[in-house]
Amino acid sequence: APTPVRLGIVGCGQVVERGYLPSISTVAGIELVGVADPVPERQRIVPGIAGYASLDELLAARCPQGVLVCSPPELHLQHAQECAHAGVRTLVEKPPGLTLDEASALAALQPEPLVGFNRRFARGLPVGRRVVHDPARITAIFDAPSLDWNASSAGVDPLLDLGCHLIDLCCWITGTQPARARSRPSSPGRVTFEVEFAGDIRLHASCGAASTYRELLDVRGEDGRARTWRWPEPA
Secondary structure: OOOOEEEEEEOOOHHHHHHHHHHHOOOOOEEEEEEEOOOHHHHHOOOOOOEEOOHHHHHHHHOOOEEEEOOOHHHHHHHHHHHHHOOOEEEEEOOOOOOHHHHHHHHOOOOOOEEEOHHHHOOOOOOOOOOOOOOEEEEEEEEEOOOOOOOOOOOOOHHHHHHHHHHHHHHHHHOOOEEEEEEEEEEOOEEEEEEEEOOOEEEEEEEEEOOOOEEEEEEEEOOOOEEEEEEOOOO
């Protein structure tokens, strides 16, 4: 049988507990060899798996082949740099960083990190195909309860926290990169933004904290008619 991939995790908050750990348990060929977190009780998030106070200790003791970087956003670049220096591949939780300079520095690392834009795999999306190639208007909304993930870093801008998912989805379904963008706060904890893509494709989006979860991606042509798909499908 193939040798399992040795995986480590830095940052053991709820996104790991509720998201990554259940997923890892269903994937053959992955061996979780250690976790790192400065909070002692979170070092024991997986019974029987070694826990460490820092990423340096994890890298030195367990020699993972890959690391999930799930630490607070202000530490993403630092932790990815530590892994890159050790020749270890990383999957970095979004946002890539808190500034454009941090995101650019992250993208320049070798081995090149991946970023965890998991909305590409949401049920109902047309996985594996791009469906927008000509003029279109994309309307997107992403609302989430502000304490849903009980993040250790409070006050992350909604554009970084949620809006980056919407921009990534549009990059994926258009196969292009943004040309121009502008954003503005529309109310406390909420932001609206517009992004122009090649081929006269425009994204109009809104995201932020809300009392209930809501997610929408609606693609329409110049004539206003729905394009190949809408997600979620209308009730």
